[in-house]
Amino acid sequence: MTTTISLAQLMGGVRRLAALAHSARDEDTVLRALRYELHYAMDVDEVRFENEPDRTWPSLPLIVDSRRRGALVFVTHPPRPLTDIQIDIAAALIEAAAAVLALLEARQAARVDSLTGALNHGAMLSRLEEEIDRARRYRTGLAALIIDLDDFKSINDRWGHATGDSVLRQVASLLRSEFRAHDQVARYGGDEFVVLLPHAIGPRAEIAARRALRRLRDIHVVTDEGRRPLSASLGLAEWAEPETPAELLAKADQALLQGKRAGKDQLRTATGEWPWDESGAPVATEPASAH
Numbered sequence: 001m002t003t004t005i006s007l008a009q010l011m012g013g014v015r016r017l018a019a020l021a022h023s024a025r026d027e028d029t030v031l032r033a034l035r036y037e038l039h040y041a042m043d044v045d046e047v048r049f050e051n052e053p054d055r056t057w058p059s060l061p062l063i064v065d066s067r068r069r070g071a072l073v074f075v076t077h078p079p080r081p082l083t084d085i086q087i088d089i090a091a092a093l094i095e096a097a098a099a100v101l102a103l104l105e106a107r108q109a110a111r112v113d114s115l116t117g118a119l120n121h122g123a124m125l126s127r128l129e130e131e132i133d134r135a136r137r138y139r140t141g142l143a144a145l146i147i148d149l150d151d152f153k154s155i156n157d158r159w160g161h162a163t164g165d166s167v168l169r170q171v172a173s174l175l176r177s178e179f180r181a182h183d184q185v186a187r188y189g190g191d192e193f194v195v196l197l198p199h200a201i202g203p204r205a206e207i208a209a210r211r212a213l214r215r216l217r218d219i220h221v222v223t224d225e226g227r228r229p230l231s232a233s234l235g236l237a238e239w240a241e242p243e244t245p246a247e248l249l250a251k252a253d254q255a256l257l258q259g260k261r262a263g264k265d266q267l268r269t270a271t272g273e274w275p276w277d278e279s280g281a282p283v284a285t286e287p288a289s290a291h
Contacts, residue, residue, distance in 0.1 A: 005041045010089055013037040017096040021103050030104070034097040038072060041089050042082075046075040058082045060090050064101045113187040115165055116172035124186030124194055128245040131184075131198050135239055141201030142239040144194060145209050146252040147175070147216070150231045150264040152191035159223045164191075167230065170219050178212050194249070201238050206269060209236045213267050233259040237270035 017033060024030050035047045051070045053059045057079050059071040072094060074082060082090070111123035119127065128144070135142040149171065156164040168191065175185045175195060184196040195212070197205050213234055220227040235256025239248045251270040259268040 005089060010041060010092060013041055013093055014096045017093060017100060020097075020100045024100060024104060027101060027104060030097055030100050034072070034093060037093050038074075038090055041093065042074065042086050044074045044076050048073040048075060060087070060094060062094060062098060062101075064098045064105065069101070113172075116168050116187050118172045118176070118193065119184060119186035121186070121189055124184065124188070124196070125245055127184050127186075128196055128248070131196055132239060132243075132245060132248070134198070136241065140199050141205075142248075143197040143200050143205035144237055144239070144248050144252045145197060145205070145212070146188065146235045146249065146256050147171075147193040147195070147212070148233050148235075148256055148260070149191040150233055150260075155221055155228075159221070163221060163223060167219065167221055171216065171230075171232075174215055174219065175212065178215055179208065183208075194252075205236060205238065206267075209234055209267050213265075217265075231265035233264050234267040235259065235270070236267060 017030070017037060020030050020033060024033075031049050035049060038044075038047045049062070049070055050059075050073055053071045053073045057073050057075050058081055059073045060082075061071050062069045072090065074086075074090075111119060113120045131142050134140065149167070152164065152167070155167060168187075171193065172185065172187065175193060179185065179195055179197070182198060183200075186194045186196070188194045197208065200208060213232065216232045217229060219230040221230055233256050235252040235254065235258075237248055237251035237255060243251075255268040255270045259266045262268075
């Protein structure tokens with residue numbers, strides 16, 4: 001097994017990998033680029049990334065922030081060991097990719113709520129600004145859904161914060177599975193969540209929100225006293241020019257408060273056209289009394 005790569009070519013590969021710090025959005029992009037650079041630089045038939053490689057072919061570990069993330073496997077037919085120079089070449093490329101992966105992880109951690117794995121408040125606001133810009137530029141729809149868990153404080157007070165945290169994680173997981181891949185689920189704060197719905201307006205947004213309302217009722221608070229059903233109040237609003245992110249969220253929040261005042265466990269929209277009761281059936285809209 002030999003290699004003919006020059007130092008200049010190796011440094012070119014390192015620079016290309018390092019440049020991904022500015023352009024890569026996810027880990028898979030970096031790993032694909034690393035496998036390409038390794039395949040180009042080394043005389044092997046294939047480069048694989050595996051969590052637990054077998055010992056048929058030689059491999060080198062991928063270490064990111066002192067944590068083993070997997071291994072790069074160098075496939076040849078027949079299997080042959082790596083030479084010292086190949087190990088040095090691979091190590092330089094792997095180190096460059098590991099630095100980019102560490103940076104991506106740090107960025108992701110800064111955007112994600114540590115308890116639920118949903119976007120955090122700041123990341124949600126940034127994403128909402130982007131979605132409003134996109135909706136304005138391409139004249140596509142955008143809706144925001146705010147979800148507030150009913151009587152959540154009583155769960156923490158009666159059964160403790162560990163039980164409350166478990167409920168929040170279940171809600172976040174359900175919302176991520178219930179909505180589309182490009183919808184954005186965020187923890188707004190406390191027991192409130194926000195779902196951003198690009199390209200979803202009118203009945204499409206309302207149907208998705210009503211489905212989420214029904215599915216949230218499937219979550220139960222499990223305690224030593226038994227299982228208690230969970231409910232939530234939802235407020236839905238569509239973006240309209242020239243609203244700011246704060247104004248859109250305020251509309252959704254006002255719709256949510258109407259549902260709270262009307263008995264909770266229901267969806268209300270900012271237009272008032274599609275209120276739904278606890279069974280998912282439409283109900284007449286009445287002006288909410290002020291508190």
